Amino acid sequence: MYVILGLSGAGKTSIAFELEAYLVSRGIPAYGLDGDNIRCGLNKDLSFSKKDREENIRRVAEVARLFADSGQICLCSFVSPFAEDRRIHKESDLPFFEVFVDTPLAVCEQRDNKGLYLKARQGIIKGFTGIDQPYETPEHPELVLKTVDCTVEQSAMQVLSFFASLLCPVYIADFFYWPHSLFVSK
Ligand SMILES: Nc1ncnc2c1ncn2[C@@H]1O[C@H](COP(=O)(O)OS(=O)(=O)O)[C@@H](OP(=O)(O)O)[C@H]1O
């Protein structure tokens, strides 16, 4: 299971979807769970209070466990701003990797794809991460991605390189260059 963390606008969704498409196109089952799809359905009863964010991450960890149990790589992309909540993933018995998308707040705010930062600055949205709620930076992520001056594809490739480093060397070339390659972990 990969947990992709960062501020709104950091690039989590773009990177996770790029990864999912890459893996699936090579015959490796993968699925992205994202704030955007989970909060529209399963977690649509949850707000962005500290308590509800904790419940959001708890449910996501349970769903991710089911995906992993079915043999899929689960790519969970969530803001998940509180270190305490992120422990849920770490304490599960699944292979787990934390990827921190380390995009500065100023850049996220400039991107503002959904117009949410503007609304948060205007006080229309309360409790927005990075504006009037804290973001606790992950302390020991397996991977840190800097997305400034870097394409989505390049960022996704950094995760794939990390992923490939966990595989037997004999399969690495196959994984990167041959479609529908076999996947064998160490
Ligand atoms: N108050 C507040 N704070 C942060 N984000 C907010 C908020 N309100 C709405 N949104 C939108 O919800 C997306 C984050 O949902 P998450 O489930 O990832 O959040 S959390 O993990 O429960 O903190 C996040 O999506 P991304 O932009 O993809 O990160 C926002 O679009």
Ligand SMILES: Nc1ncnc2c1ncn2[C@@H]1O[C@H](COP(=O)(O)OP(=O)(O)O)[C@@H](O)[C@H]1O
């Ligand atoms: N290297 C990169 N990685 C990810 N996103 C990037 C990168 N460079 C620019 N972007 C852009 O930043 C925006 C990030 O939006 P999104 O993926 O929705 O972020 P998040 O899911 O963290 O809110 C997209 O418009 C994306 O094209």
